[in-house]
Amino acid sequence: MITREEISILLDHPVYDGDGNKVGDAKHVFLDDASGRPEWVTVKTGMFGSSESFVPIRDAALVKDHLEVPYPKDKIKGAPNVDIDAGGHLSVEEEDRLYDYYGIDWDSVLAEPGERDRSPGAGAAGTAGAAGAAGTAGMAGRRDDTSRTAPDAAGAAAAAGSRSEARTRGHGDDAMTRSEEHMRVGVERHEAGRARLRKYVVTEEVQQTVPVRHEEVRVEREPITDANRDEAMSGPAFKEDEHDVTLYEERPVVETEAVPVERVRMTTEEKTADETVRGQVRKERIEAETELDEESGRRGRDAPERGRE
Numbered sequence: 079m080i081t082r083e084e085i086s087i088l089l090d091h092p093v094y095d096g097d098g099n100k101v102g103d104a105k106h107v108f109l110d111d112a113s114g115r116p117e118w119v120t121v122k123t124g125m126f127g128s129s130e131s132f133v134p135i136r137d138a139a140l141v142k143d144h145l146e147v148p149y150p151k152d153k154i155k156g157a158p159n160v161d162i163d164a165g166g167h168l169s170v171e172e173e174d175r176l177y178d179y180y181g182i183d184w185d186s187v188l189a190e191p192g193e194r195d196r197s198p199g200a201g202a203a204g205t206a207g208a209a210g211a212a213g214t215a216g217m218a219g220r221r222d223d224t225s226r227t228a229p230d231a232a233g234a235a236a237a238a239g240s241r242s243e244a245r246t247r248g249h250g251d252d253a254m255t256r257s258e259e260h261m262r263v264g265v266e267r268h269e270a271g272r273a274r275l276r277k278y279v280v281t282e283e284v285q286q287t288v289p290v291r292h293e294e295v296r297v298e299r300e301p302i303t304d305a306n307r308d309e310a311m312s313g314p315a316f317k318e319d320e321h322d323v324t325l326y327e328e329r330p331v332v333e334t335e336a337v338p339v340e341r342v343r344m345t346t347e348e349k350t351a352d353e354t355v356r357g358q359v360r361k362e363r364i365e366a367e368t369e370l371d372e373e374s375g376r377r378g379r380d381a382p383e384r385g386r387e
Contacts, residue, residue, distance in 0.1 A: 079115075081116070086267070089105070089266065090104065093119070097150065101131075102123040103122045105120045107119050108120075118133065118135055119132075119135045119147075120133075121154060157176065256362045259361070275342060290327070292328065
């Protein structure tokens, strides 16, 4: 049985069927309005998680990092589509359709978790939930005329047959029971956005100065001396001649290489902020009314005297 403390663990985690096949990811958990126990879990199925299917959660088990439910994948994906109102609740009719689809007997729904295996009407698929329409975990709101309260053992069969709202009744000692709704506020995890790292290439101009060398022609003249006279007189006089010299120069050569300069990654940081939640709750009031006749010399029926508790 999944507890309320485990809800935050299973949200957005994989859901597997009884044969070990992944069905999808857990999206929402619905609580029973009367007992506060987890009743249903919605599983995102279909292409890219475009659909949500309701699955009973009371026979599910949290195993490591995923949820296991005792229903085949095809059975879950074929569950009836339900329309959840703005308060995040299932109506009685919608919940009845889901119970019928999963073959869950209503008598077994009324039983406490430790007693449901002994309920004579329990279906083969197991039981799910206690009496009362399920509300989304962490959502504040009120049920109008469709909410149900869990009956005691003596009135379980009658409550299962009528599935109507439990009303205030008088007791044998002429006392009335006054009830009021309390608002339970929790949190649920929603996707708020996405962040991504994107790498792309840009081209920019860079400049670098490098020294280059080149050769230039310089004419050197030297007089005839005893040291070079023989070499100077070795050739014929008055003869045209040429002598070539190759000139060299350096030119810049540019090449690039890829060099790793840093590692970049994204992490998330959790921040906590206070948020005020407002909702409406109903309370019962009991007032006393006294009626006296005119002979008493006091107010009569047309002018009742009232006092408040």
